[in-house]
Structure formats: C-alpha cells, structure tokens
Amino acid sequence: xxxxxxxxxxxxxxxxxxxxxxxxxxxxxxxxxxxxxxxxxxxxxxxxxxxxxxxxxxxxxxxxxxxxxxxxxxxxxxxxxxxxxxxxxxxxxxxxxxxxxxxxxxxxxxxxxxxxxxxxxxxxxxxxxxxxxxxxxxxxxxxxxxxxxxxxxxxxxxxxxx
Numbered sequence: 152x153x154x155x156x157x158x159x160x161x162x163x164x165x166x167x168x169x170x171x172x173x174x175x176x177x178x179x180x181x182x183x184x185x186x187x188x189x190x191x192x193x194x195x196x197x198x199x200x201x202x203x204x205x206x207x208x209x210x211x212x213x214x215x216x217x218x219x220x221x222x223x224x225x226x227x228x229x230x231x232x233x234x235x236x237x238x239x240x241x242x243x244x245x246x247x248x249x250x251x252x253x254x255x256x257x258x259x260x261x262x263x264x265x266x267x268x269x270x271x272x273x274x275x276x277x278x279x280x281x282x283x284x285x286x287x288x289x290x291x292x293x294x295x296x297x298x299x300x301x302x303x304x305x306x307x308x309x310x311x312x313x
Contacts, residue, residue: 155205155215156273159293161310162264163284167253170244177239177254180232181299189296192220192228200225205296210289211273234300235259249277259304262311265293 179193191203200222207213229236238258244251249268256263265287268277287293292303304311 153215153217155213156211156270156275157267158211158270158277158286158288159290160266160268160279160286160288161284161293162253162266162282164282167242167244167251167266167280167282170246171242172245172250173243175241177241178229178236179295179299180229180236181234181296182228182232184234184296184300191296192225192232194222194225194229197222202228232299235298235302237295237299244280246280247278249275251280256298259302260298260307260311263307264312 175195177193177195179191181189181191183190187208188204188206191205192200193203194200200220202218202220202225204216205213206216236258237256237260239254239256239260242253242255244253249270252267252269254263254265254267256265266283270277291297292307297303
C-alpha cells in the first residue's frame with residue numbers, strides 16, 4: 152500500500168509546454184465510486200492498464216493500491232463503468248525537485264487543464280511554477296472521480312478554456 156499525497160492546481164497559461172518531459176494519453180473510468188473510496192480502471196496509451204483502489208476522505212492524503220492488468224481486461228471494464236470515461240493527455244514537467252503532472256482533458260471536459268504535484272510528505276512545500284494558478288486541492292469538482300460520475304461541464308465552464 153502506498154499513501155497518495157498530492158496537491159492540485161488550475162493552470163493559468165501554456166508556458167509549461169516548454170518544459171515537457173513526457174506525454175501519455177489516458178482513458179479512465181470508475182467501476183465503483185463512493186464518497187470515501189473508489190475503484191478506477193485506466194488505460195495508458197494502448198500498451199498498459201492499471202486497476203487502482205483509493206480509500207480515504209482526506210483532501211491531501213489517501214491510501215492507494217495499484218495493480219497492472221491486461222489492456223483487454225481494462226477495455227472490457229471501461230464498457231461497464233457508470234458515468235463517463237475521462238479522456239486526457241498527461242504531461243510531466245520537472246520543477247525544482249518535484250514532478251508536476253499536467254492533465255489536459257479531452258471529450259466532455261475538453262479545455263480543462265489541471266496540474267498535480269505528488270508530495271513525499273504533508274510538510275512538503277514545492278515551489279510553484281509561474282504557470283500554476285489557484286489551488287483546487289479538496290475541491291470535489293476537480294476530482295477525477297467526481298468528473299467521471301457527474302457532468303460538471305456547465306459548472307466548470309468558467310475554467311474550461313476553448
């Protein structure tokens with residue numbers, strides 16, 4: 152079991168694109184979704200898939216269990232998810248000792264751009280890149296789980312860029 156400790160922010164401009172270290176297309180959905188736990192299936196590119204169980208209600212820290220599964224199994228599981236399949240491209244950017252993951256959404260949330268930084272401990276205070284905007288850690292509207300179970304496209308229209 153691993154502890155997931157992360158902070159999440161909106162992205163204010165495109166300057167992060169000058170620092171991209173990697174890029175991966177994701178398709179993901181939630182086969183189970185409760186307030187304090189979720190089971191997610193994710194396909195990365197066309198070559199890898201994971202089943203992830205997250206437990207906890209904390210905005211900053213949750214328990215996370217992650218397992219590799221065959222892509223064919225993930226494709227079948229995605230056919231049965233309630234709600235929506237999220238489509239996004241995840242870019243990674245290194246900034247002052249921390250890896251930032253920038254999710255550029257497609258599909259229902261096309262234009263939404265969110266950055267996450269994984270922390271080693273709750274006490275970590277990473278330097279914020281210039282392209283980082285308001286923190287949305289704990290704002291359920293920006294939780295992938297919530298985005299996949301509720302259509303928040305209208306509610307988020309003020310932060311979704313065309």
